[in-house]
Amino acid sequence: MNADERSVGARGRNDLVIEEGGAMRSDDGGGLLDLAYIRSILWRERFVLVACIAVALVLGVIATLLTTPEYRAYASIQIEETGGQIVEGQDIDPEVRPNDILVFMATLTQVIESQSMALAVVDELQLDQDQSFIGDSLPERYTTLPEDQRAALRRKIAAEKLSDNVMPEPVDRTRVMRIGYKSEDQALTARVANAYVESLLLSELQRGSEVNSYAREILLEQIEQVRESLQEAESEAIEYARNNGIVGQPISSSRSASSGGDAGGGSEPVGTAQTISGTNLVTVNETYAAARIRRIEAEQRWLAVRDMAPMQVPEVQSNPVVQGLIAQKSEIERRLNELRERYREDYPEVAQLRAQLTSIDRNIASIANDVKSVIRDEYRIAQRQENGLLEELNSVSDSAIEEQSRRVQFNILNRDVTALQDQLDSLLNRFNQISSAANIDSSRLSSLDPAQVPNGAYSPNLFANLLIALLLGTGLGVGLTIMRQIFDDRVRSPRDVETKLGVPLLGSIPFTEGEPLQSVSEPHSHVAEAYSALRVAIDFTLGRKSHPVLQVTSSSPSEGKSITSIALASDYARAGRRVLLVDTDLRKPSLGKSLRTPDDDSERGFMNVLSKDAPIENEMLVNTIENLDVLPLGPLPPNPVQLLSSDLLPKFIERYRHSYDIIILDTAPVIGLADSPIVSHHVDATLFVVEANRAHYGQAKAAMRRLLDVGANVIGGVLTKYRPLEAGDSYSYSYSYYAYGTPTALEQKANARK
Template sequence: MSIGSTSAESGRNGYLDLDGDGERSPYPAGFGLDFRRIWVLLRRNALIIAGIVTVAAIIGLIATLLMQPTYIAEASVQIEQETDRVLESQSVEPVAAYQDADRFLQTQTDILRSRAMSRRVAQALNLLDANSFFEAMGTEPPEEIPGMTLQQAKRDAVVDLLLENLLISLPQDSRLVTIGFRSPNPRLAARIANTYATEFIRSNLERKFESSSYARDFLSKQLAETKARLEQSEREVNAYARQAGLIRTEDDVEGGSGQQSVTSASLVQLNAAANDAIAARIAAEQKWRSVERTPALSIPDVLANQAIQGLLQQRSERTAALQQELERHRESHPTVLQLRAQIGEVNSQIDTLAAGIRSSIYNQYQSALLRERSLIAEVGQSKGARLAEQDRGVRFNILAREADTNRTLYDGLLQRFKEVSAAAGISSNNISIVDEAEQPTEPDSPKLPLNLALSILIGLAAALGIVFIREQLDDAIRAPEDVETKLSATTLGIIPAVDERPIDQLSDPRSPVSEAYNALRTALLYSTSEGLPASMFVTSSQASEGKSTTSLAIAVGLAKLGKKVVLIDTDLRRPAMHILLGLPNGLGLSDLLTSTQSLSAALRPTSHENLSFVSSGPVPPSPTELLGGMRFPEIVAELEADFDAVVIDGPPVLGLADAPIVAGIAAGTVFVVEANRGHRGGTKSAMRRLRSARASILGVVLTKFDNRKAGSDYGNYGNDYYSYGHHQD
């Protein structure tokens, strides 16, 4: 087996077999990105890419110029959770906790995006029933929808249009909300943005007023009922005192008691004191029971303590400082440890003070309990002497306490009613306008640089996709690397394309064509393990690819090395070698195949030393039968015995059987492919036919190669490839 075929076989390792013919595909198995090949493809298709990108940029430019410009006007409002307190308690609405600030702010932005807010804006600007708004927004008014009047459809369309072009922005860690509106009319955009801000504030005030109005109505009803009960209880007290004959002084009336004598007065005083003690004990007990199992920092008295508030403030400051230190230092850092110790000390002080306050509440309860028991004991001791008077005073005291209770409830409701009424008249608001929207002077869209950039990117992506598809569909043999990847064959030589006939340049030993064929000759000398094959068949897949010129150049090149060479023209259909050599096509191969004439009679000397020639002879009626007979192998064997090299110029493969027959007889086959003309499918099919005839393909000669058009790495050599030394600087 020849070196060429061996290298071709070994080159299949690690490649995908896509054709199912045992030959490697153009792409290695498990291949990755080949940046060199990508660069070659981009350079080869540079004009296509540039054209597509240019067209995309022009389309983007035209589309941008045809777009209607839109403007965005922005107003900003500040939203606070609480307003300035003019009164001690001026709002009946619950105040959101500061830990819930994000949800509160998100709720406010959702209110801004609500349909109700857009409907308020539309009503404020008289947009619901006018078609001018649709004209200003560059849209058509809606048509009547089944089940809905035209007016309803128009109002819904106005609200939808407002919501579609409303832009609400709430930056993180900020209470400043930006209200933007997009419109083709800059003046309208500014008006709508400002109206959204003012209507948002007005809506907030209305909600506050409505909630306080409901509270006032409720308090007014409760106040009237409590007042009636108070008047009734006071009338009952007076009626009972008159009926029982109890005479009360002014102080007695205010104290809710009345006596007939000093004894009864003393009993009443003791009884009143006992009642007060009971009430005080009940209040103290209730207070103690309410805080007995309550965490210290949840007790109102603890939280109201100035010292506790100061310590809580210190703990918050030290905790904040500790968090800052932890962001910069580790747990073991002295500053972190010191802050933790300080926080622990503050917590200890808070716990101590809180425990003291809890203990004082308990002591108050015990004191009230002792006082109650003491007064009850004194009343019990005086009970026998003053029992009659006490019986008359019990009913009076009950009625008096009921009147006092009603009076206390009435006073509380009256005070709260006054506060709510006063708060309703104060227009305090937690939302304020920071910046009003101004009429924009420049459109926000379309943005020409952005659109052009996107158009260029889209064009580039489309161009790359087209180039990729084009390259996948393009199986032309353009460059030497295509011979290796697409044909799975060895490149023996690269013959450059020239303006004149290549055969004319063979006479100049320093011409690019001569240098290229010299390189081919050298490759053939080492193409097999034994060196130069005894006989070489030169063919191609189709006509006019340069096989005859290549045959002559190989023969002449070997003859110049001093080898005895014979050149045979086996193209019995369209012979041309005798024309290249300037010899007559007399007695030739067809005569030798159809007669018993000796081989020496057909051998002709040429103008080249050591080179003999056997012409094709007359064109026979059936070249395939002549070449397939027993005579032709004998002629080749006889020439191999008499000459150092036998060069056979054969017909192209095409769809005929001539070339495979000759290739099976010759020791080696040189396959000629014209650059940019030969295609992978047809060329591989031709080479497969030769291999099926047991031909040993030495390699491929790429003819008419123009490095400027190939787009391959060979183009890096420029136009002076194979021209080193032709001129001096």
């Protein structure tokens, strides 16, 4: 990329910044604020923050000393798990359930803060008669009222004062409520807190008594109504059973059996009268089911042995008689085999044994056939029994179905009777419980700890006031810091040069204490290393431009452009390049003052070469470093703009361009002057110098716009006097590499300065 392309790119970026109004943004598109930015603000505004916090703490101490002490005493009550509520459908002693405790605590808080509770405490302690408590709260215009009206007014004022200072505080995760009272009277706090507890417990007892009395009256009315309804329902059910021939156990017996029949496991639900038809149907159905099971078992046995030989039937093989005959046959066969070895078949004893074997085989076959016949007969009997029971079941079912239509209405009546009986029993039990507990304390509240006279004041609290003052002071300091930052548009970090001005950053020069030229002359100092990095960046930016002419300028005076020009020229010279450094600031030159030795002639300089065509060798400063020629300004010209607008400067540049490797022109600031824009026409590149923490964004942007509007090739910017902490960076991180390779020498110089 050549210099012209880089210039176009710089102009494009600058135009973008101008269109966006100069909004701060990071290179990666981040937002306005980041940790480094916040850290830089806090560091820059540390004195404002410390001053605001210190003033707030002092005011907090003063306010604590001037505040009248206040005392506070607490009494506590406990909320029991059961109470005396009587609600239809609930138990006699319902719990204050865990999911309702918060609502109950909130309700209790409102009760404690109520006007009626405050009036009860006023009456108990007679605070309306205590002039020290009421004070001068009674207006003078009410002094002419009758005594009873003034007494009511004093009572109201005392109650309002109590309501304003009572402090009910539920204790988290417990059933405990603390009741506190604050006052300037140390003893009064405990008296009022205990009086609130007593009044609250008394009101709870009165409420419980009223609830019990009201509940008994309501329950008596309900009992009479249910009794009348039960009598009518029983009469109607009995009359319906008589008219429809439904015979079964009485309704009360059926209900009793059902309620206590769980142990037996055979009772019907409450309200059902079991009839004879129903009982027969159940019995026949159970008998038929058992007969069906027996038939299936017998059928399966017969199917299993039907196609078997009689001797293969398991029942035959396990028959004891058959087993005995088989054993007898085996013995005869053994004897027969022994005789056959000695005698012939016609031997009488052999013939006898053969006859016995034939008889035993016939007996075994007869028994096997009989066993198989028994299995077949059992199956046929079971089948006939099943068929007979099925006919009986069908007959009983028809009878039960006919009766069922009549029993539907009876069951409805029966269930109504049972429901009314249950309701009457429940009401009677409830009434008995209320009557038994009528004289028992049914309060849900009980006193836990009485209030004690406080030993010391709780207000003012020095620690709390200082903490509040610290927070307020910090908030005020942060607010002032934000306001200052809103109206502060100074360039502080290297990132600001690129994002705000739209030009590449070629280098950042750290701030140094003392004489800047001394730091520049030290080859391994932070400043010298930074300028060396700047020189390398300029070389890369200029590329292969031969014998370039570089202009160094800034938006306003004293931003470090002259020091930058000297440092760059010196670094180029040390690198073996022939350098011409020219002071072209025709308004307030500084190169001569910075580099001139006491014995130099102050009249020598650039103006003599430019206007009088004097030899340049005679106008240069003496005793400069090797390869560096410095041409100071010389006498101030009367008409700088006309002089620079002439062709003298272009001719000067063309005459000496090829005599030097690089020419550096230290020009005047841009703002308010036309010198630098004019010079930028005749140079190859312009370096824009911005002083950190001093150059304003608007001013620097206006200067950059003037240069770009006249076609200047602004190759980049350099940030001078850079303070990392004020920009949000770590100083050690930013500059530790500048001293790379020479820590010992730098430490010695630092120690020498100390």
